[in-house]
Amino acid sequence: MTFPFSANSLVKDIVNELPKTSDVFKSYRIDFCCGGNIPLSEAAAQGNLNIDSILEDLKAVYEKNESKETDLEVWTNSDSNTIIDHVIANYHRATEEEFKMLSPYVTKVSRVHGDNHPELLKVYELYHEFKKEMLEHMAKEEEIVFPIIRKLADGTIENRDEAINMIVELEKEHDHAGAILKELREITGDFTPPLDACGTYRLVYSRLEELEGLTFMHVHLENNILFPRYI
Secondary structure (H helix, E strand, O other): OOOOOOOOOEHHHHHHHOHHHHHHHHHOOOOOOOOOOOEHHHHHHHOOOOHHHHHHHHHHHHHHHHOOOOOHHHHHHOOHHHHHHHHHHHHHHHHHHHHHHHHHHHHHHHHHHOOOOOHHHHHHHHHHHHHHHHHHHHHHHHHHHHHHHHHHHHOOOOOHHHHHHHHHHHHHHHHHHHHHHHHHHHHOOOOOOOOOOOHHHHHHHHHHHHHHHHHHHHHHHHHHHHHHHOO
């Protein structure tokens, strides 16, 4: 795992290759959109910033991205408590963080470009519907349903039928979230920005697609590995 960026890398190229690095540039007030066609070293010099600190922060984002799991089937042999803990730590927290960081970009792009690209107004609406539903869904999992599944796993559940009904309800919520993501993909042409899209516009589409992937992996662990053990 070799870190691919250096002081000579263009700011825009870094963001294009790894969209989440935009959060690093935003924190340093480096313009990765209109002013991104310059080397990282030049951007740091313009802001009187420490290039080594920026590279360290970029490296942290890169390493976190590279550590994403690819073989989800390994969880078929894991106990339910381990899967639940993994989902909370690696999917719930990551999704919450992405909502926090992505929301301002979605709002900005819809406000600035919505007149010329009215589909962005629908993107804004669908994104915030998805965000609201997923935050409520994850809270429900952590506060109510996951504790019930833990009791199912250790055989201490009192009302098994009620517990199963709650799991089935979660699956229905997954289906609705998937329907929203499908509509987002359709309205954005498979997250393909128009030719006149600025850097932030392109960034939003890239990160929406990443959010879709994160959600699909989250749902796979639950629908295809965890839940079938009990229903």
